[in-house]
Structures are given as structure tokens and as C-alpha cells.
Amino acid sequence: MYTYAPASNGRVNWAHKYKNGTIKKGEGYTFKGPGRNQNYTFVGTPNDGEFNTTQINAGESYLIGNPFPSALNARKFLTDNSETISTLYFWQHVAETEASGTAGHNFGGYIGGYAAQNISMATKVKTERNKPRKLHP
Structure with a gap:
């Protein structure tokens, strides 16, 4: 871990x-x-x-x-923490390719993307299978 x-x-x-x-x-x-x-x-x-x-x-x-046994409201979380947090990123893992010989243990083989949300808008994850997206935005 x-x-x-x-x-x-x-x-x-x-x-x-x-x-x-x-x-x-x-x-x-x-x-x-x-x-x-x-x-x-x-x-x-x-x-x-x-x-x-x-x-x-x-x-x-x-x-x-999330330390709580339920979902959090992202917009309220951003509003409550607006002095220190401006954007939340959510990784959606779709699949993985075998990179460096060990599937799932090398970020270079991850297939997925980030969704982002700020106080005024959110974007959904755009992923294409077999086309790995960068791990970091």
C-alpha cells in the first residue's frame, strides 16, 4: 500500500x-x-x-x-475548501497494457484518464482503449 x-x-x-x-x-x-x-x-x-x-x-x-462511509458532494467540498483547493481530479482506470513485462505494475501501461471538476464546471473522462493516456494531467 x-x-x-x-x-x-x-x-x-x-x-x-x-x-x-x-x-x-x-x-x-x-x-x-x-x-x-x-x-x-x-x-x-x-x-x-x-x-x-x-x-x-x-x-x-x-x-x-474519502474517510466517510458514503459519497461526498464535490462542489460543496470545493466551496468549503476554496482557499486551498481549486480543482479535483478523478482517475478512471479502464484497462492496462503489459508494459515492462508486468501488467498493472507500471503506470506507462495504464489506459484511462482524468475527469476534472472545479467550482463552476466539470469534465468527463475521455479514454480510448489501446491508446494509453498520460497518468498525470
Whole structure:
């Protein structure tokens, strides 16, 4: 499992959490499976109420996750955080090609795209199978 620390230097900000690593409430995460069907069980206490994440500065990126057991209203989230957040990006993973010999473990083989939303508008994901899109906007 990996989280993404705030900084402006791209993909090197992924932090491996290893077996006993902890993830703060509100931090987003990603993980890679073993390359075969796998069942995952998420355990813990559902969150509620307000929470604070790590401070980010202009030009930095930070992967956040929904710590609540339900959907969030993106427009309200942007309005409530307008002093620090201007745009949300949502990755939609469509498929992957085998890149560098290991399917799904190299971002260069990902097929998908980002949807974006700001306070006044949103764009949907435009993807074309077998034409990988850049991983970062």
C-alpha cells in the first residue's frame, strides 16, 4: 500500500506503508494486487465529523481519500475548501497494457484518464482503449 505525500516533484512522493504502516484519516492510498483474483477486506471504524489533512502549498499535489462511509458532494467540498483547493481530479482506470513485462505494475501501461471538476464546471473522462493516456494531467 502506498500514500502520496504533498510535494511538487511528481511520482517520487509515493510512500510505501509496508505491512504495519498507518494511513491518516483522509489520506488517499493505492495498492497493487498479486496479479490474480483476490478478495480484500477493509476493517475499521467509520469516520464522521470534520477532519484536517496535511497542509499543502501552491504547486503541490496531495492524494486525499474519502474517510466517510458514503459519497461526498464535490462542489460543496470545493466551496468549503476554496482557499486551498481549486480543482479535483478523478482517475478512471479502464484497462492496462503489459508494459515492462508486468501488467498493472507500471503506470506507462495504464489506459484511462482524468475527469476534472472545479467550482463552476466539470469534465468527463475521455479514454480510448489501446491508446494509453498520460497518468498525470
